Amino acid sequence: MRILYAVQATGNGHISRAMELLPHLSRYGQVDVFLSGSNSSLDPQLPVRFRNKGISLFYTKNGKINLLKTALNINPVQMLSYARQLPLQSYNLVLNDFESITSLACTLQRVPSLHFGHQASFSSPKTPRPKIKSLAGELTLKYYAKGTAAVGLHFQAYDDNILPPVIKxxxxxxxxxxxxxxxxxxxxxxxxxxxxxxxxxxxxxxxxxxxxxxxxxxxxxxxxxxxxxxxxxxxxxxxxxxxxxxxxxxxxxxxxxxxxxxxxxxxxxxxxxxxxxxxxxxxxxxxxxxxxxxxxxxxxxxxMPSTVYHKSFHMPTATIIDRMMQIADEQNIITAQSHQLLFG
Missing domain, CATH: 3.40.50.2000 (Glycogen Phosphorylase B;)
Structure with missing residues (x-):
């Protein structure tokens, strides 16, 4: 089985999670990684086969997104060309951790994919939002990187498709x-x-x-x-x-x-x-x-006194991957050939 794992590299969190997930995901087949973005400062110890500047976020010194600099560094023509050329047909499963180029490629090439990660949890309206919602923010979470189905990660099980955080x-x-x-x-x-x-x-x-x-x-x-x-x-x-x-x-x-x-x-x-x-x-x-x-x-x-957090919503990383693969199978994201190989 061949798996394409698309990871957003606009910060260290996505990279760190991918590094933890990789050994367990590799139990199911050969994993190739596509990294998009250039904001991570961690060494990505991953089998990176594809890399693109994608949409990289830039910040002011005061902790705010620099919208102008971010926008000026986006090349939509290059991103569209790259999306058309990604060899998605070579893979039995496409996993997308909030990565926009792979999402576009799946749409253009009509390939199913699983949106997997923290941002995927916002596909549920039950996931917490601030008191004042942002229409632009909601649209970004919904359309920036969508998949055929979604498996989210969050602090609590706000909905049936939400699994616990990946703990290194x-x-x-x-x-x-x-x-x-x-x-x-x-x-x-x-x-x-x-x-x-x-x-x-x-x-x-x-x-x-x-x-x-x-x-x-x-x-x-x-x-x-x-x-x-x-x-x-x-x-x-x-x-x-x-x-x-x-x-x-x-x-x-x-x-x-x-x-x-x-x-x-x-x-x-x-x-x-x-x-x-x-x-x-x-x-x-x-x-x-x-x-x-x-x-x-x-x-x-x-x-302030320390907060006591409940550890009830945690599971080993291997179990998270097994559950995610089960959902991918139930949602027909995995090809028939791969299904027979994986589940008999």
């Missing part, structure tokens, strides 16, 4: 401790924005994972590290808490480790406002933005 094996097997420092991962903000606020909280140490530094740098109570998977996992496992954007993978792992979380949605990224709404329901403290009150907000958050 290092996190799943970890013995978490509290060494008193706070782990910070806010890649949409520059160091020059964050340091003036966090450096004022001298009684606490912050381990900041930065896109801007190439080696460990210590500036007062702020320790800056390059973004690297092993170092970040270790920091999170032993941290007192996590300050991060309102993404999905990193908060899910922090909740699994029972770490207190301060989540700040990326401005202009509707999915993160949805995630913030879901996290708030689970007891996570959220902020709308970083402003002149950020230092005091962080101090108040540090003083």
């Amino acid at each position: 094996s290092e996190i799943w097997q970890a013995q978490p401790t509290d060494k008193g420092y706070f782990c910070v991962y806010l890649p949409s903000f520059t160091d020059e924005v964050l340091l003036p606020y966090l450096s004022k909280i001298r009684e606490h140490t912050f381990q900041i994972f930065s896109r801007q530094v190439k080696k460990t740098t210590v500036i007062g109570n702020c320790h800056l590290f390059p973004v690297e998977k092993k170092a970040f996992n270790n920091s999170l496992i032993h941290a007192a808490g996590l300050i991060t954007n309102a993404g999905f993978e990193t908060p899910a792992e922090a909740m699994f480790l029972h770490k207190k979380i301060l989540a700040i949605p990326i401005r202009g990224q509707y999915e993160q406002y949805c995630n913030a709404a879901a996290m708030a329901q689970l007891g996570v403290h959220t902020l709308d933005q970083i402003d002149e009150q950020f230092t005091e907000n962080v101090k108040r958050w540090i003083a």
Whole structure:
């Protein structure tokens, strides 16, 4: 069986999840990966066969999507040409983790696909949204990368087609401790924005994972590290808490480790406002933005008691893949030849 796994590389979360899923997905056949986007700072240790700049997101130094720069870097003619040329007929199963070119290719070539990942959970109206919905945001979640069927991942089972978050094996097997420092991962903000606020909280140490530094740098109570998977996992496992954007993978792992979380949605990224709404329901403290009150907000958050998260909605990654493949079979996404090979 041949599987094409299309992964959005506009951030580290999709890459990290794909790296964790790959060994289990490979039990079902040969996996080729298509990466689209250029925002990930992680080394994609994946069998990448196809790569395209796709739609890459750019940010201002203050954590907001730079719409003009993002738009100017989109080449729709090139994307359309690439979608037409993708050899989808060579694959028995196409998995799409919120990747727009593969979604377009499947439509043009009339090939079924399974939208699989966190964004796929928003196919259900039961998945949490912010109090004020965004029409543009809803349309993006619905049409940016759609499939024949959807299997979502989220913090809770908001609907029948939603499975638990993928927790990396290092996190799943970890013995978490509290060494008193706070782990910070806010890649949409520059160091020059964050340091003036966090450096004022001298009684606490912050381990900041930065896109801007190439080696460990210590500036007062702020320790800056390059973004690297092993170092970040270790920091999170032993941290007192996590300050991060309102993404999905990193908060899910922090909740699994029972770490207190301060989540700040990326401005202009509707999915993160949805995630913030879901996290708030689970007891996570959220902020709308970083402003002149950020230092005091962080101090108040540090003083808050830790949230107790329930671990009931978790399952091993191998089980998630098995369930996803079962749904793909039930929805006739897998070809007849592959079905016979897989399920007898």
